[in-house]
Amino acid sequence: MNHYEQEINLYFELKGTPESSREAYLRRINAFVNFMQDKHKCREDITESDIQQYILYLKKEKGLSPGTINNYISAIKFFYTCIVDKEWNPKKIPRMKRNRKLPVIPPKQDVLAILNATANLKHKAILVLIYGSGLRVGEVARLKICDICSKSMRVRVENAKHNTNRYTILSDIALRCCESISRHT
Known part of the structure; x- marks a missing residue:
């Protein structure tokens, strides 16, 4: 090295x-x-x-x-x-301007069609949490039942990207899916 x-x-x-x-x-x-x-x-x-x-x-x-x-x-x-322990001059070495692209957001009907076509309850809950709560796949995979609060209608996300912690919203549909899973396990 x-x-x-x-x-x-x-x-x-x-x-x-x-x-x-x-x-x-x-x-x-x-x-x-x-x-x-x-x-x-x-x-x-x-x-x-x-x-x-x-x-x-x-x-x-x-x-x-x-x-x-x-x-x-x-x-x-x-x-x-x-x-190297040298002085950095941002005027000489600027960061590049990025072109901001708007995300492609599928129409609500398309999202609902995908959710309705998903028979596996666990898969449906994953999709609903990703879409409705804005979670990453890895964040959903690490969720525990205690991270979901039905009283405040929010989801606690711990050790997310860059070891950050945050709360995000919990939709009624996501809550129903999660409650169904907890009843079946």
């Missing part, structure tokens, strides 16, 4: 960074370092101009999206400021 990887892992361990974020940062930092090594640059000699050239490479040669390039910029910024 490279010396900088040990420094990065120590920082992430101290901060309590999730493993998925650690892996993503290391992968992007390694790609950047390899690019710099191909240019015969050691980490202490990296300049803002080198970072700009790498970002242009990601954009023009690799054809990456602005959102993905911004993820690279975040990893490089961390590497440059925390590991």
Whole structure:
């Protein structure tokens, strides 16, 4: 393991960074370092101009999206400021503007048709919670009965993405599905 990887892992361990974020940062930092090594640059000699050239490479040669390039910029910024210990100038290395696309929301009739066609009660409850409460699949998979509160009509979501906790709404349909499941188990 490279010396900088040990420094990065120590920082992430101290901060309590999730493993998925650690892996993503290391992968992007390694790609950047390899690019710099191909240019015969050691980490202490990296300049803002080198970072700009790498970002242009990601954009023009690799054809990456602005959102993905911004993820690279975040990893490089961390590497440059925390590991190389240099000052970051956001005026010289701006984040890319992302094109915001509106999500495709299926018509209510289509959603109801899917729910009505779902015979398996457990599958129906999963779909209703995803659609009605805005939960991710993994969040629904980790739910426990005690996370669903019929009095306040909300769902407690613990250890969600980025180890966050939150409450979300519980629809009447989702409550009925969950109550049916608890009666059958």
